[in-house]
Amino acid sequence: MAAQENPAGPQAPPPEHKIERVVGRPQPEAPPSLPPTQIISAFTKKEDLYQAERPLYSYRRTVRIQEFGPDGKPAGEYNATYQVVRSSGGQLYEKALAAPESSLQYVQFEPDDAHYLGSVPAFPLTTDQLAKYDVKFLSREKVDEIDCYIFEVHPKTLDRKHPLFDGIVWVDQKYIEVVKTYGKWVTDLGPMRPGSLPFNMFETYRENVDGKYWFPNYSRSEDVYKLNGREVPVRVTIKWSDFKVFPPVAAPPPAMTSPPAAAPTAKP
Secondary structure, eight states: OTTOSSTTOSOOOOTTOOOOOOOOSOOOOOOSOOOHHHHHHHHHHHHHHHHHHGGGEEEEEEEEEEEEOTTSSEEEEEEEEEEEEEOTTSOEEEEESSOOEEOOSSOOOOHHHHHHTTOSOSOOOOTTTGGGEEEEEEEEEEETTEEEEEEEEEESSOOSSSOEEEEEEEEETTTOOEEEEEEEEEETTEEOOOTTOOOOOEEEEEEEETTTEEEEEEEEEEEEEEETTEEEEEEEEEEEEEEEEOOOOOOOOOOOOOOOOOOOOOOO
């Protein structure tokens, strides 16, 4: 497909990854056959919900960048772990849990480049973004024992300030919600990349949280890092885990007011 730089399509996830649905509130099954426009409308509305709910959860994000030698075995890697926390004012930010560890021999980059990997939008096809895309039904496929519809997504037009998603989405046939994406973010200048790192095509799986929401929990990209005429195969793996609802934000204490001054006593 033209949207994919890798003609072979998304690679199979490593054995450690598995999509499992958490059984929560019973949901009605979708009819066995729906018009594609109905499916698109249904899953984009759920994307709105997931985008709104995700900031209510804390989670841990780990980034691992690996480089591979001529024998195909890992030759070095970079590891960093962050925790999403909330300030007293309600703002979310990532806090590094420890200094990054690196044994990379060839790949050179700034820490902010790796941090950028966590800023990629998690839900590209929300209802307010849908008009910017051409979305085409392709086929059906099973992903980790989940029967899915497959849709191809292309931006209608591109500009320089607003990156858009270009790739494939997998939608659970039963519950009509996105469980996997594969693609890149593009502007009129081409694919977006994290600084000096070569990655742009990401395969991202989602996890069912609390039986209600599908949040990204695993993403991977593979490419080649070019250095002094040498091509070094590299891979980045991003994991989100330990999703927990933030406690309610405490209401500010009521403002203290001074008692009204006593009226002056009239003189006889």
